[in-house]
Amino acid sequence: xxxxxxxxxxxxxxxxxxxxxxxxxxxxxxxxxxxxxxxxxxxxxxxxxxxxxxxxxxxxxxxxxxxxxxxxxxxxxxxxxxxxxxxxxxxxxxxxxxxxxxxxxxxxxxxxxxxxxxxxxxxxxxxxxxxxxxxxxxxxxxxxxxxxxxxxxxxxxxxxxxxxxxxxxxxxxxxxxxxxxxxxxxxxxxxxxxxxxxxxxxxxxxxxxxxxxxxxxxxxxxxxxxxxxxxxxxxxxx
Amino acid sequence: xxxxxxxxxxxxxxxxxxxxxxxxxxxxxxxxxxxxxxxxxxxxxxxxxxxxxxxxxxxxxxxxxxxxxxxxxxxxxxxxxxxxxxxxxxxxxxxxxxxxxxxxxxxxxxxxxxxxxxxxxxxxxxxxxxxxxxxxxxxxxxxxxxxxxxxxxxxxxxxxxxxxxxxxxxxxxxxxxxxxxxxxxxxxxxxxxxxxxxxxxxxxxxxxxxxxxxxxxxxxxxxxxxxxxxxxxxxxxx
DNA sequence: ACCTGAACACCGTTCAAGT
DNA sequence: ACCTGAACACCGTTCAAGT
Numbered sequence: 001x002x003x004x005x006x007x008x009x010x011x012x013x014x015x016x017x018x019x020x021x022x023x024x025x026x027x028x029x030x031x032x033x034x035x036x037x038x039x040x041x042x043x044x045x046x047x048x049x050x051x052x053x054x055x056x057x058x059x060x061x062x063x064x065x066x067x068x069x070x071x072x073x074x075x076x077x078x079x080x081x082x083x084x085x086x087x088x089x090x091x092x093x094x095x096x097x098x099x100x101x102x103x104x105x106x107x108x109x110x111x112x113x114x115x116x117x118x119x120x121x122x123x124x125x126x127x128x129x130x131x132x133x134x135x136x137x138x139x140x141x142x143x144x145x146x147x148x149x150x151x152x153x154x155x156x157x158x159x160x161x162x163x164x165x166x167x168x169x170x171x172x173x174x175x176x177x178x179x180x181x182x183x184x185x186x187x188x189x190x191x192x193x194x195x196x197x198x199x200x201x202x203x204x205x206x207x208x209x210x211x212x213x214x215x216x217x218x219x220x221x222x223x224x225x226x227x228x229x230x231x232x233x234x235x236x237x238x
Numbered sequence: 239x240x241x242x243x244x245x246x247x248x249x250x251x252x253x254x255x256x257x258x259x260x261x262x263x264x265x266x267x268x269x270x271x272x273x274x275x276x277x278x279x280x281x282x283x284x285x286x287x288x289x290x291x292x293x294x295x296x297x298x299x300x301x302x303x304x305x306x307x308x309x310x311x312x313x314x315x316x317x318x319x320x321x322x323x324x325x326x327x328x329x330x331x332x333x334x335x336x337x338x339x340x341x342x343x344x345x346x347x348x349x350x351x352x353x354x355x356x357x358x359x360x361x362x363x364x365x366x367x368x369x370x371x372x373x374x375x376x377x378x379x380x381x382x383x384x385x386x387x388x389x390x391x392x393x394x395x396x397x398x399x400x401x402x403x404x405x406x407x408x409x410x411x412x413x414x415x416x417x418x419x420x421x422x423x424x425x426x427x428x429x430x431x432x433x434x435x436x437x438x439x440x441x442x443x444x445x446x447x448x449x450x451x452x453x454x455x456x457x458x459x460x461x462x463x464x465x466x467x468x469x470x471x472x473x474x475x476x
Numbered sequence: 477a478c479c480t481g482a483a484c485a486c487c488g489t490t491c492a493a494g495t
Numbered sequence: 496a497c498c499t500g501a502a503c504a505c506c507g508t509t510c511a512a513g514t
Contacts, residue, residue: 031478031514056506067480069508078507125366128412131422131452133429138441141448145440155444159451164461171409174366184369191371202383203376206393210379213397214369222468223402229471230464269495269497294487305499307489316488 032066036074036084039064043085047122055122057081082126089123090136092116095143102151103228109144110169110224117173124173132166141166152235161231168227172220181215188214270304274312274322277302281323285360293360295319320364327361328374330354333381340389341466347382348407348462355411362411370404379404390473399469406465410458419453426452 042063047055057078061068075081093116096108117124141162148158177184192207203210213219280301285293295316299306313319331354334346355362379400386396415422430445441448451457 029477034478057508058506069481070479072508073478128363128366131418131425132413133426135429135433138429138433138438142438142441145444145448149440149444155447156450159444159447160454160457160460163451163454163457164464167409167413167457168406168461170413171405174412175370175405175408180369187369188371191373191376195373195376200376200380202387203380206383206387206397209393209397210383212394213401216398216401219398219401219405222398223406223465226402226466226468226472227461227464229468230461230466233467234464267496272497295489296487307500308498310489311497 039071039074040084040088043081048120052122052125086123086126087134087136089120090134093136093140095139102147105147106144109140110165113140113169114173114220165227168223176220177215177217185211185215277309277312278322278326281319286358290360290363324361324364325372325374327358328372331374331378333377340385343385344382348403351378351407352411352458403465406461414458415453415455423449423453
């Protein structure tokens with residue numbers, strides 16, 4: 001009942017994976033040793049291994065050695081299953097211990113979130129169509145809100161500041177350098193070298209640097225620190 | 239041959255929509271008045287109207303009053319068609335005139351990008367799987383690079399700064415308040431009111447503000463200004 | 477009760493055939 | 496030459512039937 005892939009777990013994947021929300025399908029007493037938890041683990045592994053496009057109920061059932069329709073005894077629909085995957089993914093987000101200044105605490109939280117999202121790209125893809133609020137994700141929000149409130153931000157400003165940091169981090173996980181960072185870098189070189197110098201002077205001049213930035217992981221921290229600079233400035237201005 | 243939906247066009251949609259890259263399928267001499275441009279316009283309209291999930295080659299063909307396979311005479315595959323949609327979408331991004339300080343220029347550029355992305359959510363969805371470099375998108379990059387180089391950033395720092403702003407803006411378009419902002423706000427209220435006060439004190443205390451922030455459009459500008467603050471600070475520090 | 481195969485309404489795409 | 500229907504290998508899900 002454990003994940004095939006080694007992942008940072010904030011707590012062991014077990015009972016909370018099996019817990020069904022009130023309006024979800026019930027978990028039957030399986031004859032095949034099936035359970036919501038086991039199905040979710042298999043779904044997670046399949047998603048991490050082959051991505052959202054390759055995921056289907058039929059393939060998941062094959063993976064589990066079970067008829068396709070058997071899964072529908074545990075999850076009402078593909079949508080409900082994917083919602084549960086998100087919940088489980090959010091529960092695996094590492095929430096760092098609160099240490100140091102409000103800046104340091106927020107910085108650590110967002111770096112942890114970035115790392116978690118990088119390990120589960122499918123969760124990021126799924127987020128597109130659903131709001132980002134599940135009990136797991138909210139533990140992170142709680143820690144962030146505590147840091148911001150301790151810093152002196154009002155309730156109004158703290159929620160907006162957290163949301164800005166949260167969206168930035170999800171955005172970077174989505175559009176930042178990914179699995180194909182090196183391929184992206186090369187495609188960028190090709191695209192930029194085809195540009196006419198007279199209408200794209202600044203870009204042609206910096207073509208090498210621009211291509212490198214496509215694979216540059218430190219851009220995340222640059223943006224994060226800039227956001228924190230801005231918050232600090234607003235805090236000082238009152 | 240014009241779009242059914244009124245959109246900000248940086249230049250009229252016409253010939254550039256029909257132009258095929260070197261490795262794309264050729265555009266035949268149609269008997270039905272079909273062309274790459276007409277197919278792209280229909281695809282754009284369908285995507286904007288019903289979203290990526292509802293989009294299919296069969297539905298697009300229906301829309302055009304044509305057999306499904308006819309489209310394959312103009313685009314080799316669904317993938318090639320969607321790539322062309324992205325190119326056309328990127329070409330529609332409004333690039334503001336360069337006016338005022340470097341800060342003001344970058345700010346305007348990113349607000350224009352945000353507006354363009356909001357009008358074509360499907361383009362954002364498509365971006366997930368492809369690198370963000372097409373001639374249309376690069377006009378924006380060129381304008382941004384000019385502002386940053388004028389400000390005094392090195393080639394290296396300017397590319398990283400632009401990428402950070404670009405990713406932030408795409409992230410906001412993806413994860414920020416969308417069509418269902420009000421629904422998200424309400425779902426958030428529900429989720430937060432179910433939290434136990436003792437383990438989520440900061441969040442429960444700010445539940446109302448947190449829910450409001452889900453639909454708050456001004457968070458985009460808060461983050462943008464924070465990022466620009468950070469850049470300014472780095473510029474002054476040298 | 478838990479599990480399953482057949483069937484339905486969809487996909488993208490190949491391929492041979494129409495005009 | 497441009498266009499098309501049938502066919503293939505896939506989907507998610509319903510529904511009636513197996514054990």
